[in-house]
Amino acid sequence: QSALTQPASVSGSPGQSITISCTGTNSDVGGYNYVSWYQQHPGKAPKVMIYDVTIRPSGVSNRFSGSKSGNTASLTISGLQAEDEADYYCSSYTSSNTVVFGGGTKVVVL
Amino acid sequence: EVELLESGGGLVQPGESLRLSCGASGFTFSTSPMTWVRQAPGKGLEWVSLISGSGAGRYYADSVKGRFTVSRDNSKNTLYLELNSPRVEDTAVYYCAKEVRVLTGYRDYWGQGTLVTVSS
Numbered sequence: 001q002s003a004l005t006q007p008a009s010v011s012g013s014p015g016q017s018i019t020i021s022c023t024g025t026n027s028d029v030g031g032y033n034y035v036s037w038y039q040q041h042p043g044k045a046p047k048v049m050i051y052d053v054t055i056r057p058s059g060v061s062n063r064f065s066g067s068k069s070g071n072t073a074s075l076t077i078s079g080l081q082a083e084d085e086a087d088y089y090c091s092s093y094t095s096s097n098t099v100v101f102g103g104g105t106k107v108v109v110l
Numbered sequence: 111e112v113e114l115l116e117s118g119g120g121l122v123q124p125g126e127s128l129r130l131s132c133g134a135s136g137f138t139f140s141t142s143p144m145t146w147v148r149q150a151p152g153k154g155l156e157w158v159s160l161i162s163g164s165g166a167g168r169y170y171a172d173s174v175k176g177r178f179t180v181s182r183d184n185s186k187n188t189l190y191l192e193l194n195s196p197r198v199e200d201t202a203v204y205y206c207a208k209e210v211r212v213l214t215g216y217r218d219y220w221g222q223g224t225l226v227t228v229s230s
Contacts, residue, residue: 001171001172001173003154032214034214034215034216036216036217038155038217040155045205045220045221045222045223046147046155046205046217046220047220048216048217048218051210051215051216052216057218087154089154089155091155091157091216093213093214097169097213098157098169098170098171098172098213099145099157099160099213100157101147101154101155101156101157102154103154104154104155
């Protein structure tokens with residue numbers, strides 16, 4: 001149950017677009033369309049931003065979008081805003097009947 | 111409105127037992143899978159365990175299998191996590207979360223977490 005691989009940090013200026021990658025294996029990310037993404041502000045509980053690779057829950061800004069290619073899933077934030085500065089985690093179902101999270105990515109708005 | 115409230119955290123010595131609780135309201139608890147996720151200080155999220163709505167299906171991360179036990183009381187709308195023989199590395203904030211589907215789903219609502227500190 002190794003954690004999915006995410007970059008430690010990604011930064012961008014307001015208005016720009018950034019993409020966070022989440023790399024696993026064909027036993028998790030690559031094998032199923034069950035990837036979800038979570039936003040966590042300091043001291044707060046996580047909040048789901050994307051589920052089933054591409055689906056945005058009601059109430060989440062359409063500036064957030066998800067995709068997947070092979071064993072790598074991605075979260076794109078367009079029109080970056082100061083409020084987007086937070087930690088982001090990907091998560092996937094695994095063939096071992098477990099769930100695995102990524103190590104997390106800190107998004108910095110310059 | 112969905113609410114999840116964890117309790118039971120605190121300081122525990124290595125090898126002692128501790129039971130965490132998560133009270134739920136605002137949704138049909140008995141048909142909802144539930145999950146525990148933890149976060150060590152300054153670290154990332156780690157999935158711990160999931161239980162189906164009926165309680166018949168229970169799943170664990172390798173790091174806690176055989177030591178932690180997840181259970182639920184649907185008559186009390188409460189989820190539990192029993193930490194047996196905790197280790198220093200189990201120190202973390204423990205979140206309960208509502209799942210949309212068993213294992214293949216996602217966590218749509220989260221509690222605010224309860225801190226467990228394992229130390230002698």
